[in-house]
Amino acid sequence: MRNRSRSKSSLLPIAMAVFLCLAGAPxxxxxxxxxxxxxxxxxxxxxxxxxxxxxxxGPFRMHRSLPRPxxxxxxxxxxxYDESIALKDVLIETMRHNLPIRISKESWNYQKxxxxxxxxxxxxxxxxxxNITGSLIGPGHIGANAKVFSTQIxxxxxxxxxxxxxxxxxxxxxxxxxxxxxxxxxxxxxxAYNKFSxxxxxxxxxxxxxxxLALSSMRLDLNTAMYEAGTATxxxxxxSRTQLALDREAYCQQQMATRQAALELAYVMNMPMAIxxxxxxxxxxxxxxxxxxxxxxxxxxxxxxxxxxxxxRQYEMYRLAAxxxxxxxxxxxxxxxxxxxxxxxxxxxxxxxxxxxxxTLENAGVFTGDTRNFQLxxxxxxxxSNMGLLNTANVVSARALSRQAMVQANQELVQIMQQVRTGYxxxxxxxxxxxxAAYAADSGREALRLAHLRLKTxxxxxxxxxxxxxxxxxxxISKAQAITASNKAQAALLHSxxxxxxxxxxxxxxxxxxxxxxxxxxxKF
Numbered sequence: 001m002r003n004r005s006r007s008k009s010s011l012l013p014i015a016m017a018v019f020l021c022l023a024g025a026p027x028x029x030x031x032x033x034x035x036x037x038x039x040x041x042x043x044x045x046x047x048x049x050x051x052x053x054x055x056x057x058g059p060f061r062m063h064r065s066l067p068r069p070x071x072x073x074x075x076x077x078x079x080x081y082d083e084s085i086a087l088k089d090v091l092i093e094t095m096r097h098n099l100p101i102r103i104s105k106e107s108w109n110y111q112k113x114x115x116x117x118x119x120x121x122x123x124x125x126x127x128x129x130x131n132i133t134g135s136l137i138g139p140g141h142i143g144a145n146a147k148v149f150s151t152q153i154x155x156x157x158x159x160x161x162x163x164x165x166x167x168x169x170x171x172x173x174x175x176x177x178x179x180x181x182x183x184x185x186x187x188x189x190x191x192a193y194n195k196f197s198x199x200x201x202x203x204x205x206x207x208x209x210x211x212x213l214a215l216s217s218m219r220l221d222l223n224t225a226m227y228e229a230g231t232a233t234x235x236x237x238x239x240s241r242t243q244l245a246l247d248r249e250a251y252c253q254q255q256m257a258t259r260q261a262a263l264e265l266a267y268v269m270n271m272p273m274a275i276x277x278x279x280x281x282x283x284x285x286x287x288x289x290x291x292x293x294x295x296x297x298x299x300x301x302x303x304x305x306x307x308x309x310x311x312x313r314q315y316e317m318y319r320l321a322a323x324x325x326x327x328x329x330x331x332x333x334x335x336x337x338x339x340x341x342x343x344x345x346x347x348x349x350x351x352x353x354x355x356x357x358x359x360t361l362e363n364a365g366v367f368t369g370d371t372r373n374f375q376l377x378x379x380x381x382x383x384x385s386n387m388g389l390l391n392t393a394n395v396v397s398a399r400a401l402s403r404q405a406m407v408q409a410n411q412e413l414v415q416i417m418q419q420v421r422t423g424y425x426x427x428x429x430x431x432x433x434x435x436x437a438a439y440a441a442d443s444g445r446e447a448l449r450l451a452h453l454r455l456k457t458x459x460x461x462x463x464x465x466x467x468x469x470x471x472x473x474x475x476x477i478s479k480a481q482a483i484t485a486s487n488k489a490q491a492a493l494l495h496s497x498x499x500x501x502x503x504x505x506x507x508x509x510x511x512x513x514x515x516x517x518x519x520x521x522x523x524k525f
Contacts, residue, residue, distance in 0.1 A: 077259050079276035086280045087196055090269060091502045094192040095185070097270040104184035111170070111177040118167040125154045144350050152342035154379075160331030169324035176317030182310040188268070190495045193505050194488055195265040200279040201484040202258040205477055209251040212473045216244040219469070222455075223462060236462035243466050286434060286483050289490040289508045290427075298424055301497050305420045308498030312416065315409040322405035326398040332391035335382035344373040416496065423493035430486035437479035444472035 095101070131148040156163065220240040226232035262277040271277075290296065306312065347370045385391065451468035454460025494500040499509050 077255065077276070078274075079259065079262075080274040082276045082278050084278045084280040087193070088502065088506050090192050090196045090265065091189060091505060093269045093271070094188055095502065098188045098192070098268060099270055100184055101181075101188050104181045108174075108177040108181045111174045115167070115170045115174045118163070118170045121156070121163045121167070124156070127152045127154070144348060147347045148344060149346075150342060150344040152340055154338050154340040156336075156338045158335070158337040160334035160336060162328055162331035165324045165327040165331065169321045169328060172317045172321035172324065176314045176321065179310040179314035179317065183314060186310065186495055186498070186500050189500050189502070189505060190491055192265070192268045193491045195261070195268050196279070197484050197487050197491075199258070199261040199265050199277060200281065200284055201480055202254070202261040203279050204284045204480045206251075206254045206258045208473060208476055208480070209247065209254045212469065213244070213247045213251050215469060216240065216247045219462075219465065220244055231458060232462070239462050239466060243469075284480055284483055286431075287487045287490060287508070289487075289494055289504065291508050291510060293427075298421065301420050301424055301493070302417060304497040304499060305416055306413075309416050309496075310498065311412050312409075315405070315412045319402070319405040319409045322398070322402040326395060326402055329391065329394040329398040332385065332394075333388055335380060338379045339377070340379065341374070341376040343375075346371045346373070419496040420493070423489065423496045426489040427486070427493055430482065430489040433482040434479070434486055437475065437482040440475035441472075441479045444468070444475035448472045 128151045129149070131146075131150075133146045133148070135144045135146070220237070223232050223236045223240045227234065227237055259276065262275075263273060265277055266273055266275060448465075448468045448471075451460055451465040455462060455465050491500070491505060494504055494509065499511075
């Protein structure tokens with residue numbers, strides 16, 4: 001009996017195991033066939049470039065209810081008052097008052113009037129003179145007074161080509177300086193756009209630093225309350241105080257950087273330095289200066305640069321002017337031909353009117369009375385200074401300058417090609433940088449939220465919260481810098497292609513690809 005009971009008890013675990021295996025088989029089969037419910041992934045904001053291309057600065061403005069150290073700004077700047085300004089206003093004021101533009105315009109005016117001076121050499125020369133001469137003649141010291149009034153007009157016919165080729169050279173210089181003036185305008189517009197972009201960036205960073213200062217002050221209050229409740233340490237309060245001091249220092253330095261950016265913009269606009277300029281736009285966003293960028297290839301940008309860059313026309317005109325200088329230097333090897341006609345009215349009187357005195361004067365070649373003389377003449381002169389060696393050396397040196405001007409024109413062309421391709425690559429990389437910065441900004445915001453929640457529930461540390469705040473602030477600043485870099489890269493590409501203007505910098509390039517109409521007037525460009 002005992003053996004039977006023992007055998008039954010030993011078989012009981014085996015039977016239970018078999019039952020569990022048989023019963024669990026359909027459960028396992030059912031679980032293997034059922035599809036588990038997948039949790040949705042977080043939104044991938046880095047792929048939406050339109051949403052990433054702007055940074056709303058409204059949330060970064062310090063709210064009045066937030067604690068802040070002191071009243072107003074932490075440091076007192078020297079600016080008298082603030083003035084908000086928009087991008088279009090900056091560009092218009094730059095066109096009106098920029099000092100390099102005004103200097104370049106006066107240089108162009110100088111070349112223009114020099115052209116008038118050279119063209120005036122084609123006109124005849126007019127001479128007029130009045131001469132009074134007193135003489136004592138003969139042993140009797142007879143006095144004679146001669147009054148001569150003369151006029152002469154000289155018509156230059158041929159001066160060896162010096163007048164013609166010098167005028168042509170000056171004409172090319174005049175056109176070249178006009179294109180240099182246009183180039184200065186383009187450079188000033190690009191400089192103003194970059195300075196305004198820098199000011200907008202520094203102002204955005206100032207607001208971000210201001211927000212970080214408010215957050216650090218709130219963290220200090222939170223740790224103080226937790227310490228009083230017995231859930232925090234003195235070290236946490238010391239860490240919060242240190243972070244608050246660092247944010248206060250960064251905020252003060254950013255105030256200085258923002259003010260320096262405003263001063264640089266005021267210098268470009270030629271405005272009073274006492275004005276503190278502030279960007280009017282509340283949102284820092286990427287400008288779409290090339291709406292049809294998908295339709296344009298690098299060859300299109302290169303073609304537009306060749307057609308529109310004023311520097312290419314400028315150096316081409318300088319090359320032509322240098323070529324005409326060679327012919328001007330060779331003019332001294334040719335004769336000069338001119339016509340002239342003159343009129344002279346001579347009146348001679350003597351102190352002694354006796355016959356003997358008249359005879360003495362006539363023997364001396366002096367005849368009293370009034371005479372009128374009309375002349376019409378032709379002049380042909382051929383003068384070789386230093387046996388022509390001086391003029392020959394001038395021709396050789398002028399040829400060297402002409403070759404130099406040609407090489408400089410080629411150098412400018414190569415440099416422009418480099419600028420276009422570099423600007424094209426920079427715009428492509430800048431757009432990708434914005435999307436990359438958006439990932440860091442979103443993850444930093446979530447990390448800051450979780451760190452704050454963990455600290456309040458007692459699962460996190462104060463150091464974790466401080467590091468999350470630093471990472472978030474740095475990520476937002478990186479996004480602002482990426483947006484500004486993209487705007488500046490697009491503006492640089494506009495400048496490289498010669499499309500830069502007030503309209504294209506504000507609204508973007510939406511025109512055709514044809515070059516502007518060329519004007520052929522001598523004095524209107």
